[in-house]
Amino acid sequence: MKPFAYTRPGSAAEAVREVAVEPGAVFLAGGTNLVDHLKLGVARPDLVVDVRTLTSREITDLPDGGLRLGAASTNSEVTADRRVRERYPVLAQALLAGATGQLRNAATTGGNPLQRTRCVYFQDVTTRCNKREPGSGCSAVGGYTRYHAVLGVGSAMPDPTAPETCIATHPSDMAVALTALDAQVQVLGPAGERTIPFGELHRLPGDHPSRDTVLEHGELITAVDLPPLPSGARSAYRKVRDRASYAFALVSVAAVVAGEDVRIALGGMAHRPWRATRAEALLTGGPLTEHAVAHAMEVELTAAQPQPGLEGGNGFKIPLATRTVVATLRDLTAEALR
């Protein structure tokens, strides 16, 4: 742990300015992830800028029939909102499947999608980790890979010493639902405002595993917009984990079925929430039989790379993802038939 300065500026714009000029500055929202990292030495900022009260905490109706979630709304508040529960069950279910009541009371709409990976090596400063310390290597390859990626990684057992290697997953449940919902992220940055489609917020590791998202330093999330779903749309979130509650996903599925349209996003599978676009394309317009869904998922997962490692590695995620998608869509279509 290292000391840092703490400020709570008067406005979001001021907060953005303060962070933009200080390379060692970070935003603080609910703190449920950042404060842990401060203690562990994973985050070592010089300045912590508290934005908890600087963005909206409201959930408001948008003119197009959608909803705007203020960045400071808590995960509990979003889950409890009747409009969210009725129109976007996938989001309410994803949030409820995450963390615990206490954590959800503190965690925010802005902070949740920006929480960092749970890779155990990332969280342990005595080990090598390209995400935490660029260029130091990746301890996860061949190690404890149970919670690691199978999609978006070039090979099974990539070179652990290469600076670009990272097989981490993004841990947020909320982000998986927002990906399936085609949400939009409202951002205020040093250069002004911009809107980022949620599906483009998170990155694959590429050459810079230390970067989780496309946000530039100093860019602040002010709100997340949920576009309206077509009438009759149904959605659900299914999270498969190692215990009944209070565990990160091994695999999770956010699914939206709206008429001919099928949207599938996967969690626990990649460095970012994974939109199963190939499977979606195969399924759009066709009947959602178990066979068709399983086949579409097999196509989606052809490039998957099981990561060997301790406790048998993570190859089980590949059949598990398919089975979970099949089950989720089966339940959603059964619901439609009722």
Next chain:
Amino acid sequence: MTDLLQPRAIGQGLVRRDGEAKVRGTATYAYETPVDHPAYAHPVQAAIARGRVTRIDTSAAEALDGVLAVLTHENAERLASTEDRELAVLQSPEVAFRGQLVGVVLAETSELARQGADLVRVSFAEEEHDSELTVDHPALYKPDKVNPSFETDTAEGDVAAAMATAHATVEQTYSTAMVHNNPLEPHASTALWEPGAQVPLTLWDSTQGVHPDRAAVCEVFGLDEEQVRVICPYVGGGFGSKGTPHANVMLVVLAARALPGRPVKLALTRQQMFFLAGYRTPTIQRMQVAADRTGRLQAIAIDVVEQTSRIKEFAEQTGTPTRMMYAAPNRRTTHRLAPLDVPVPSWFRAPGECPGMFGPEVALDELAEALGLDPVELRIRNDPEVDPETGKPWSSRHLVECLREGAERFGWADRPPARHRDGDWFVGTGVASSVYPTMRQATSDALVRFEEGRYVVEIGAADLGTGAWTVLPQIAADALDVPVDDVEVRIGDTRLPQASVAGGSSGTNTWGSAITVAAREFRGKFGAEPRDGDEVTGSVDQAAKDTEHAAYAFGAQFAEVRVHADTGELRVPRLYGVFAAGRIINPRTARSQFIGGMTMGLSMALHENSVWDPRIGQVANHDLAEYHITVNADVGDVQAYWLDEHDPYVNAMGSKGIGEIGITGTAAAVVNAVHRATGIRVRDLPVTLDKVLGGLP
């Protein structure tokens, strides 16, 4: 035979005497002890698994305003005894396992201490390490004894011959995972060294026994017992990990001695507990069982492979329950240890019995299947008349009754068929036996004094959250023949008469015996109307001791498991246990021990796993977000029952000890139920969904 106390207070479900203080938050734990002007300690740990420290640069830490001292092997005092290498903190540059203590920073605040520890630069000369347990590890050796003093190997008859000729056999290897105790309260202490004082060292420590704790400190620092006071009124759980002190206790004392006059506080972080506070060794158990056509066992054998650390031997007695559970003419048990570059394994709830009731109880299930016999019936058919190991009669053994009553309560006879499917779930049921030896420690004294119209009982016992604060007054009240409200019991301080460790489920048996001796003597000496200040001390060694019988508590556990047909997720909606554990002193605290043990067994079955990363030599998932213990949502209907067992041989209370039996057998019952539900036999704990997924349709 002992005259059992006439139960009046005994048997009542009295509420915990310490409950209100705990709920209100006024019960002070070791780290919270209000002291003047404390300093705070934060450890520096080795970042290699084997080698030596070549250089420690403490200058940046020392330069920090508010840092009081930085201790390393270069400047720390030399300890009087370094024989126990786990406890020989900061004595040499050698590193024997990753995470070992190589320094400590003392500062005005805990944050500064942590910051200072971060600034200590340590260079290492790293050597190749070997930290991976394998069944054929080249360095496997046979320890002289297994804990605490059992024969390492036993053999009778010819197992191989029986295996070759028997009607049905099972030969399989089972494994249990490395697990960490993780009590809610971390290993924490406050220590004060006042050189001029009559008692120079005061140590508030979270411990399972103030007297054993003191003895260890005295040994390491070369102090007399009169020079040390250890205080511990409350413990936020120990599960064995506070049964013997670990390096953190010596570190805080070392730190306090470096800062005379200032109390020093040290609490391990959760992450540090995965390196420094003990754990249960992983075990590999090769089982052989053989039976005739009727299910009568012809042979039972267990060959155990487990690990110890290279610097200190710890030999978990995993094979011991196989020696006495069932009758078989041919028997063998062996233990082999791999000495590794790992933290030192230690006590974990039901050492020996807990892992040792996994392999055998699953193997019996496999045998029952091979024989086409009900697994309850198989166990009943093999219930021995006398202890197969010693030939002694049982002080009491009601395993069969536990199995029958459990089967009845659980609805075993009407259980669903194998691979029964209910909606999205496969449903299965499983059974296993439980056992734990009835122990009593050799030393413990209790003082009884009449004080202002009440009876005060003093004994340096420990309450880990188990109920000693409440149960000991019940025993004392019956032994003195007075209402329990007239008795005050004082525990948790070395100023009180010496008491044994709260371990081996022996606390109540031992302390209760000492109290009973003292109470009877008190009555003998002062009659029914004592005067203020009348007092006597009694000792457990004056209590009747039976050596003619084999004394154990027994139980049977029944589990219902659901396995999700799509995802393999596992749920345990029902877990029932029936126990025969002597007389139950307080049904309220007893139920809590039984269901707590069973829940911990469930945790072992489905969740707990310290994933060892042999490349770097540490537990990969070393915090409670990634190391899973069973949470509320995993726990369904857990019920504990007990038989009204009368055992005149064990002690004056008729009690057998209940702290540990609940965790034994649970994991086997769960695994057996998973098999019934899915046809998949998981032999390596924990049972996670990936281990069943491949076998699901």
